[in-house]
Amino acid sequence: MIYVNGTPTDAPAGATIHDVLVGLRIDPETAGIAVAIDAEVARRGVWPTHTVPDGARVEIVTATQGG
């Protein structure tokens, strides 16, 4: 169980950030998104290899309208 943007989400053991994104139907190639795992930025280059530990807080952000 991990927490994606605050929502408890099932993720197979050993799932990578890439896997998590795909599981959410987010194309990892999408421009304009960034990921933090437990309040640390996970650079795009490590998505295919960085596994998401159980209980991790995964934040996936993008640009929204703002002043």
Place this chain on the structure above:
Amino acid sequence: MIYVNGTPTDAPAGATIHDVLVGLRIDPETAGIAVAIDAEVARRGVWPTHTVPDGARVEIVTATQGG
């Protein structure tokens, strides 16, 4: 028929301003009032003698709250 403060009012022929006031239960001795007949000021001294012609516009005013 005369018009007292805009209201048609019966008044006997030859009625004086004094009579008209009394007819309205206004004590002519009351301080703070003034009378105009047909847009002319009728000074207090003439009230007992000045007769109000038929159809006259009688305005009786006093002090009210005002800025």
Place this chain on the structure above:
Amino acid sequence: MIYVNGTPTDAPAGATIHDVLVGLRIDPETAGIAVAIDAEVARRGVWPTHTVPDGARVEIVTATQGG
């Protein structure tokens, strides 16, 4: 003796407005000027014929810079 823009000026008897202007080396054909004799406007059409009475106040005005 007449008074042109406040200045006492000699003018022959029977001189017209036209004559006065020429005497001042002002071309009567000049656009943008107007003349008043004794505080009355003298329209351009009468300049050749209107004689300036002795003692007259002749004002010759034109456009100047102004707000």
Place this chain on the structure above:
Amino acid sequence: MIYVNGTPTDAPAGATIHDVLVGLRIDPETAGIAVAIDAEVARRGVWPTHTVPDGARVEIVTATQGG
């Protein structure tokens, strides 16, 4: 040699704060004054005993007009 309010001043070896004040003709009993030695407050109680080391910066302050 010590520095009293920025001014080089001779002081005998072993002079106390009390001695320094008296040397300046300042009555140590005066209300409203305070002393700092080398940027440390020297409380009134120690003035008779606290000796001023050679080269010390002695600041003697009081209340002045101020906003």
Place this chain on the structure above:
Amino acid sequence: MTPPLVIAGRELRSRLLLGTGGFARLQSLGEAIDASQTELVTVAMRRIDPAAQGSLLDVIRSRGVDVLPNTAGCFTARDAVLTARLAREALETDWVKLEVIGDERTLLPDALELLAAAEQLVDDGFVVLPYTNDDPVLARRLEDVGCAAVMPLGSPIGSGMGIANPANITLIVEQAHVPVILDAGVGTASDAALAMELGCDGVLCASAISRAADPVAMAHAIRHAIEAGVLARGAGRIARRTHARASSPLEGMPELAE
């Protein structure tokens, strides 16, 4: 403590004129008169209501203050003059606060009708105190026809917007040879203080006091504010400066570095 206000040779110790309009109850008017220490209160002239209970005039006279009738609601010089004459008959005073307005929306004075009425009332022997706008030229003309004071507005009647154009009030004060009494627009105490600081000789308040949540407290407040403004005007305020000026000496700092 401060010099009296003198209008048409009459001394008023209080520089506050109080309008009686807007008080919910006659009793609070009476209390506000006491609190304000005013000596002159305005009234309007209206058709008598025989059914009316309680007498406005009794309240005013019981306080020992004088009444200043106005011509509020008049749109023409003619109506204003007639109203003033009725007031003189009814109240036995030849003082009048002259109001001639241009429309009911703004209640702003009509310069032409106002000046015409002022001229005629002065000829009739009235002591004329005209409610005017903040136009210095009109103020001077009102003075020229013999008004005993000029009463420029700060902002529209009852608006509580204070003094919208202090520069105009200053121009009026600089040129005036009769008292200048700020009339209309005062919303709270600081507005009244500012009026006096600008050099006005007095302030007339109605709504600011009568329609405040606590009219008596506001009457006290404005009385103090006028006193404050008069004193401050006389005290000679410091000039405004863009930059700071120290009020503590910059020299003589102890050396406290380690």
Place this chain on the structure above:
Amino acid sequence: MTPPLVIAGRELRSRLLLGTGGFARLQSLGEAIDASQTELVTVAMRRIDPAAQGSLLDVIRSRGVDVLPNTAGCFTARDAVLTARLAREALETDWVKLEVIGDERTLLPDALELLAAAEQLVDDGFVVLPYTNDDPVLARRLEDVGCAAVMPLGSPIGSGMGIANPANITLIVEQAHVPVILDAGVGTASDAALAMELGCDGVLCASAISRAADPVAMAHAIRHAIEAGVLARGAGRIARRTHARASSPLEGMPELAE
């Protein structure tokens, strides 16, 4: 007549704090203290001048008022803390008006150094009254570290520009749980009245009084202005309106047409 100002449990009947800087003579300071009815006057701490004649403290104490030392001229938390400690030694008070400025040109406070100094002095047991800018967030942080009051500026020290940003003062007042004392910028009486109308609990004046042409008269003026502002705040002023509202009835007009 109005409730006292309470700072750190101490009642002050006067809401005016007087700065002693800028008075040309100690005598006029004494007279201004009397006129202002202040109970608390600020002083700066500077190197003693053995040649100085006349004692500021004698004048202050002869008036029976208390002294509030400031840390004027300090640019760092460290200097301000040391200066406060020297003041405590010299004047036997643990109250301090804390000033830590960012530069000599504007004399504006330095938020970081000010907050650091405030925190340390509160830990040292001082009653800290910080001179701050009009930033509501900084004011709240100063309160959070234990300051006994907050003293936002109206405009720069000695500028006489009044209250440059009333909206910020209002935000500070709305959120504060300690007294808010307007410090700096007051130029004349109406500025002080406005401060109280905005909800401030007191005003500190130095130059406005000490550098006025007549300091004693201005002290009286500002005392009245503060009273006026407190009363007006309590009285509940009328709302501002764009358009006019009649203070005389529109009905009941006599018909005076020919």
Place this chain on the structure above:
Amino acid sequence: MTPPLVIAGRELRSRLLLGTGGFARLQSLGEAIDASQTELVTVAMRRIDPAAQGSLLDVIRSRGVDVLPNTAGCFTARDAVLTARLAREALETDWVKLEVIGDERTLLPDALELLAAAEQLVDDGFVVLPYTNDDPVLARRLEDVGCAAVMPLGSPIGSGMGIANPANITLIVEQAHVPVILDAGVGTASDAALAMELGCDGVLCASAISRAADPVAMAHAIRHAIEAGVLARGAGRIARRTHARASSPLEGMPELAE
């Protein structure tokens, strides 16, 4: 891009009227006319100076703009009417910017003489554009006697104080059925933009441009400012709010705590 200004049935693509007074050299006047894109420039009528070199009218006409004579310097309706008639003779235009002032110190209009002159000139067939104060009642009366526009001041001529009383300009705009052209007081571009935002139909500038350090640059600036103000007026500005309103969403914040 924005609709034209229509006065007396005539379309002006530029909403800026330019006063020719105050330019140090005729050449910079010409360049400022080009930069401003004005179509109408004012001139005064004065005694001819036979020695004068260079013709103001040549400069104006070479720019293809029209001339609007004024009656500046007149203190009475009579002088203003005569001056307008002389201008009509000299310049072959029946348009006139009517000025009747009350004194040389303030250069403020005299309401009575102004209205009398306006009435007579309208009867004489002139297209009358009166320079007036910011009194809404006078503005309506000027419209009622047939003026083709009203030209209220923002503040005194040449003062550069901008719009002293925006509330009055707003009242004038709300009631007007003829164009409202702000005349006098503009000091810089933002003043002109504000005039248009308040709903004015045009702006007349003289000193703001002619006496700027760089008149041509200021002419460009004010041209842009008027365009900006017209567009902003039409765009429907946001309401003023005492408190903040976020422009970034408060929801959707990532959880970044350790």
Place this chain on the structure above:
Amino acid sequence: MTPPLVIAGRELRSRLLLGTGGFARLQSLGEAIDASQTELVTVAMRRIDPAAQGSLLDVIRSRGVDVLPNTAGCFTARDAVLTARLAREALETDWVKLEVIGDERTLLPDALELLAAAEQLVDDGFVVLPYTNDDPVLARRLEDVGCAAVMPLGSPIGSGMGIANPANITLIVEQAHVPVILDAGVGTASDAALAMELGCDGVLCASAISRAADPVAMAHAIRHAIEAGVLARGAGRIARRTHARASSPLEGMPELAE
């Protein structure tokens, strides 16, 4: 026509930064970008919504303008720094508009957290544009730690109250060695013109444009207003004068008396 704005060595021909918050539809954002001629638009970083249709970034990039991420909604330096890092990852830019606020009610910046975040982000190699209050001391400190510009507020975000304290903006401009960009408070075109006249190098607008009744028209308006303000600043405005100064000659009047 006017010189470009240079931030961190980068030239921007437009001095208007546009906030993307508050637009009801992405299409009107796109049109407003075109109308404003901005080259830099701000965005916030929020949790992705997989269901969201239409891409903000596509709209921005289709307009050929660059994106400036902000840290809106952050209350601590730590959150702001992390948010900036996420933005750098997501948007491949090391520019950041740094916002660290003190509370949600005022959205005013927290001086301490802001400065701490600025210092760290500069160390991390970011080009930091901090949204700050109008405190000149804090502005200088932000410059001292290496910010590429300072972005003082005119008044609270979204308030439309314009520039509440022009004197502080002037102090900031006088001392700054980096561009000063007015951020927050602009309500309409004249506010933006004034900002430039005070010497600001640019203006950031969000609500003023995005929440106007017609955002595209307001974008045009503010573009013109900024151009106007820059030109007026350069043109050297006339000084403000209390009294009038004639723009028509007082001599040479014809004698027209009967």
